[in-house]
Amino acid sequence: MTLSNGRHYLAIPGPSVLPAPVLRAMQRPAPNIYTGALVDLTDSLVPDLKTVAGGADNVAMYICNGHGVWEASLSNIATRGDRVLCLVTGYFGAGWVNVARGLGLDAEVLDFGSQAEIDFDQVEAALRADSSHEFKAVICVHADTSTSGRNDIAGVRKAIDAAAHPALFMVDCIASMGCDPFLMQDWGVDVAITASQKGLMTPAGMGFVFFSDKAKAAQIGELCSPYWDWRVRAEAAALYNYFDGTAPTQHLYALRAALDMMMEEGMAAIWARHDHLARAYWAAFEAWGAGGDLRMHIADPDKRSRAVTALSLPAPLASELRRWMEDTAGVTLGISLGLVPMDDPAWHGYFRVGHMGHINAHMVMGVLGTMDAGFKALGIAHGEGAVSAAAQVMAGS
Numbered sequence: 001m002t003l004s005n006g007r008h009y010l011a012i013p014g015p016s017v018l019p020a021p022v023l024r025a026m027q028r029p030a031p032n033i034y035t036g037a038l039v040d041l042t043d044s045l046v047p048d049l050k051t052v053a054g055g056a057d058n059v060a061m062y063i064c065n066g067h068g069v070w071e072a073s074l075s076n077i078a079t080r081g082d083r084v085l086c087l088v089t090g091y092f093g094a095g096w097v098n099v100a101r102g103l104g105l106d107a108e109v110l111d112f113g114s115q116a117e118i119d120f121d122q123v124e125a126a127l128r129a130d131s132s133h134e135f136k137a138v139i140c141v142h143a144d145t146s147t148s149g150r151n152d153i154a155g156v157r158k159a160i161d162a163a164a165h166p167a168l169f170m171v172d173c174i175a176s177m178g179c180d181p182f183l184m185q186d187w188g189v190d191v192a193i194t195a196s197q198k199g200l201m202t203p204a205g206m207g208f209v210f211f212s213d214k215a216k217a218a219q220i221g222e223l224c225s226p227y228w229d230w231r232v233r234a235e236a237a238a239l240y241n242y243f244d245g246t247a248p249t250q251h252l253y254a255l256r257a258a259l260d261m262m263m264e265e266g267m268a269a270i271w272a273r274h275d276h277l278a279r280a281y282w283a284a285f286e287a288w289g290a291g292g293d294l295r296m297h298i299a300d301p302d303k304r305s306r307a308v309t310a311l312s313l314p315a316p317l318a319s320e321l322r323r324w325m326e327d328t329a330g331v332t333l334g335i336s337l338g339l340v341p342m343d344d345p346a347w348h349g350y351f352r353v354g355h356m357g358h359i360n361a362h363m364v365m366g367v368l369g370t371m372d373a374g375f376k377a378l379g380i381a382h383g384e385g386a387v388s389a390a391a392q393v394m395a396g397s
């Protein structure tokens with residue numbers, strides 16, 4: 001028997017749930033792309049995007065996903081052979097390194113592993129050792145979606161300042177922006193990147209590069225063709241400049257609707273909601289783990305992303321639970337990325353739950369209740385009282 005008919009819930013760390021107003025906003029024929037309402041609408045996105053980023057001097061919008069803005073950001077500020085210092089704490093940090101190397105940059109990697117945070121002393125030492133200031137940039141990921149670990153971005157800034165190094169500070173906020181607090185201006189971030197399909201609640205297909213005036217002045221531009229040049233986009237004199245060609249019209253209406261929702265809720269309330277819902281999940285996971293083998297990959301709650309939680313069960317139970325939840329109950333959980341190779345039998349012991357964007361208390365309680373049913377159906381050992389523990393957290397709102 002299946003109980004999965006009805007609305008399916010994709011509870012993975014992106015693409016996230018699309019709000020009804022966002023879907024409705026896209027249901028329209030292509031508008032005039034030369035003049036009129038779409039031009040004003042596109043202009044109106046800029047200040048709101050900067051608000052979501054916690055203040056930014058400039059933003060360039062692209063038709064691409066997260067991988068695209070990895071390339072867009074680096075190709076503007078460095079050229080072949082330039083050194084960049086890469087602080088890696090998971091699969092996505094390593095992914096950005098690959099792009100740097102693909103562009104011909106000399107990427108020096110400090111790899112802190114998938115369960116540790118960035119060691120500021122090591123960062124400071126590496127930068128101090130670079131007395132001729134060859135590093136063009138320090139790059140890292142705010143919340144690495146593969147591990148669900150969250151880095152202290154202000155702490156990295158302090159380490160850069162302690163070494164008095166002029167490198168640009170670049171942060172991948174693709175999983176965190178619109179979910180975890182991120183304050184580009186206050187934290188001294190020069191370049192922040194995100195994509196549309198996570199905290200921004202918009203279909204995949206748009207990428208955003210926020211950059212400071214310092215980064216703008218540091219633009220080299222040798223590696224980027226006119227298409228990736230962030231300056232033309234950020235200073236767009238006409239609609240076609242924003243996207244170097246045809247605008248992604250329906251996406252722009254979608255993003256406008258999503259930003260309207262975000263501006264109405266307010267960033268502080270959005271961050272508080274994500275924090276509260278994440279804590280409800282964690283309370284349940286703790287309770288299940290107390291009587292079984294379910295474990296959160298990041299032990300310290302203060303080091304966890306509020307957008308995604310990576311978990312483990314003895315293999316192959318994680319894959320069995322995912323399959324049961326999808327086939328029988330209409331909930332899709334996330335697969336594991338990067339912790340172990342996909343062809344290793346141990347891979348079936350890891351999974352992730354996405355809790356980013358357009359989610360609320362009943363969606364979280366629904367996933368948890370369904371997981372409880374999955375544990376029981378599959379005979380997976382688990383502690384008692386998990387769903388009530390989450391309810392207790394919800395009740396404290």
Ligand SMILES: *Cc1c(COP(=O)(O)O)cnc(C)c1O
Pocket residue numbers: 014065066067068092141143144145172173174175195204
């Ligand atoms: C999702 C994600 C990416 C990759 O984004 P795509 O849109 O899949 O290319 C990169 N970094 C982080 C932290 C992410 O969460």
